[in-house]
Amino acid sequence: MPGSAPDFRFDAFRLSSRAGAISGTLDARSLPNVAESLVAGDDPVPIAWTIAGRASADDRPALEIDLTGSVPLVCQRCLGPVDWPVAQATEVLLARDEKELVRLDAEVDGEVILADRPLDPATLVQDELVLTLPFAPRHEGECPSARQ
Numbered sequence: 808m809p810g811s812a813p814d815f816r817f818d819a820f821r822l823s824s825r826a827g828a829i830s831g832t833l834d835a836r837s838l839p840n841v842a843e844s845l846v847a848g849d850d851p852v853p854i855a856w857t858i859a860g861r862a863s864a865d866d867r868p869a870l871e872i873d874l875t876g877s878v879p880l881v882c883q884r885c886l887g888p889v890d891w892p893v894a895q896a897t898e899v900l901l902a903r904d905e906k907e908l909v910r911l912d913a914e915v916d917g918e919v920i921l922a923d924r925p926l927d928p929a930t931l932v933q934d935e936l937v938l939t940l941p942f943a944p945r946h947e948g949e950c951p952s953a954r955q
């Protein structure tokens with residue numbers, strides 16, 4: 808089914824060590840933490856994602872999460888819809904357990920995720936998408952309603 812959330816999980820450390828990549832498309836409306844920020848509607852909001860395994864600059868196991876798409880947000884000035892482009896690439900470091908998560912979080916500037924079990928791509932995509940969306944989206948320049 809196009810746009811549905813993937814129903815598989817993957818081993819993040821294995822993907823990282825073999826520099827593999829997985830990709831897909833999911834509907835932002837299917838992501839609970841994102842859906843509430845979207846303009847109401849039934850039309851799907853496809854987000855193309857790629858999760859690529861690699862080593863970080865200091866040779867730690869990492870993933871790069873790429874998101875591409877456009878999401879309809881509510882302009883906080885005129886309350887009209889504003890299409891917000893998403894083009895985000897984020898590197899996250901992998902922690903094997905809670906202890907390593909705490910240690911890495913203290914040591915590095917970047918994002919660290921716990922990968923002590925197989926991960927759900929939809930969860931990673933949702934978390935990154937939430938981080939990339941503006942807290943108070945607005946039309947650039949004048950709002951369309953103000954131009955009329």
Ligand SMILES: [Zn+2]
Pocket residue numbers: 882883884885886887945946949950951
């Ligand atoms: Zn506006």
